[in-house]
Amino acid sequence: MTERDVYLDFAATSWPKPTPVLTAIQAWYQDVGVSASRGDSMRSQEVAAGVQDTRRRLARMCAMPPHRIAFTSGATDALNLALRGLLRPGDRVVTTATEHSSVVRPLTELRDPLGLDVRIIPCDASGSLDPADFERALAERPTRLVALSHASNVTGAVQDAAEIGRLARNHGALLLLDASQTAGARPIAVGADLVVASAHKALLGPPGLGFLAAAMDVDPAPTRFGGTGSSTALDRHPRDWPTAFEAGTPNTPAILGLGAALAWSESGEREALDETAARVVRELRGALEQLGSVRVVACPAGSPLPIVSFTHDALDAAEVGVLLDEAGIICRTGFHCAPWIHDAIGTASGGTVRLSAGPWVAEDAPQRVVEALAP
Ligand SMILES: Cc1ncc(COP(=O)(O)O)c(C=O)c1O
Structure with missing residues (x-):
């Protein structure tokens, strides 16, 4: 450039x-270097407080409890976790013609092995969706999940996610909201059961980070297992949130950078x-x-x-x-x-x-x- x-x-x-995003990331590389929940040093505890601050800010944005926010490597990772963790053989999924490959491709991979019935709601010439189409699709047969992109990344159309979520709930389906384009740009606390987004778009954070948020009564099965820095003598990966979904060393500088981006965005500037x-x-x-x-x-x-x-x-x-x-x-x-x-x-x-x-x-x-x- x-x-x-x-x-x-x-x-x-x-x-x-x-600028505070760059400052936070550089400060971590230059002066800190340790991860949260890896070791008991004072420094690690300070980092843990910073990570928790980012979690709290995202939780406020999603209207979910902080411990129900799991950091992932991006929206793609979070969508894979949600779809793989929730869908079971024979499930019906309602999704839309506006979806990103990060929904389309995991669903395509899962469709045949799980025998999924995937119903695709069409959009109009501006990429907008009509909630009445969801009502009709949901009435056809019991549906496990509605996977909805909150906004089209091609046309900018923002969907009526609150209404679609209400319809899903009425029909006993969960709403998985892909808020990658809207998080940071529009309110995303629209009553979805699960919310995912990337840090690096309108949230103004760094790439290589995203999150999966889930309401208290929604528990996808974990699909990745490994070190968590906790219960390290156990063979089995912990099942409590958010640890269940945070296997491996976290991207600490990105999490702190995102926290700085959220604080800056909340400052009114x-x-x-x-x-x-x-x-x-x-x-x-x-x-x-x-x-x-x-x-x-x-x-x-x-x-x-x-x-x-x-x-x-x-x-x-x-x-x-x-x-x-x-x-x-x-x-x-x-x-x-x-x-x-x-x-x-x-x-x-x-x-x-x-x-x-x-x-x-x-x-x-x-x-x-x-x-x-x-x-
Ligand atoms: C609507 C939507 N969903 C998901 C993604 C995937 O985000 P990431 O590549 O950061 O995982 C994008 C990114 O382009 C997007 O626009």
Whole structure:
């Protein structure tokens, strides 16, 4: 990146990070070096307090007890833990056309061995889902789990997760909410039974970290076993939360960095920056719509995330990506690890060019994109 580069790939991973995140990570590498719950040193106990602080902040965000937050290596890891830990032979799963590969692929792996009945709810041309479709699907036959992406990473459509959760509960199904795109950007305490997210998107933390949160009465079977730093004389992995899901040495610097990101986000500095990002993407959308050569994917109703996807009449998405890259604009092209959504939004032939913004986005991004695409 140079000073003149424009970063518009926030939906893949947020950048830049708030300064306190860098400070916390560097301080761990430089001055600390130990993990929580590994050894009894004062230093280890101080780290444990920092890790617990991050857990508490995430718990508040999810409206779950702190000990029901397990750190994972990312949303993908957490989704695998939830799906593998919950689903049993013959279960029915209701999921959606908007899902990320981190739901699609574990479900595909589990479908045949477990004989799962997977029902996929379609979305409209903006990637929005209609709760009435869930009501119909749930009424068809008993369902174990609804796996729902809170927001589409392709179109920015934010789904009515509270209503879908209510319908799931009425039909005796659990709601697994993939809040990877919304955690940090929208309220995620919407009554889901399980919530997962990555640290490195709108939570503004580092990559290589995520979490699995589960309500008190929801207990996936652990599927990874190993050292936990506790009960070390026992052969059997402890079954208490969160240890049951935290096998192996944790990513302590990332957890402390995420804690710093959450503290910074709660400090009030963030709101105006998020509003700027939303305005920049609205302007980008408007500017793209003025260009004769591109088709902008429909904007979902309500309050979408700051994401705009488009296709070009003469160039494929990858070629547009090269043009933008040459102009110093960092974006993402293709199917965005969301294989099922593209039929509905009319982009099955090559995917989209996705521009997504977050705090500190360059305010001249719309002009820069238009200049790069102008014939
Ligand atoms: C909606 C959604 N779910 C899950 C993931 C997976 O996140 P990670 O790769 O950090 O595990 C992503 C990341 O792109 C995403 O956008």
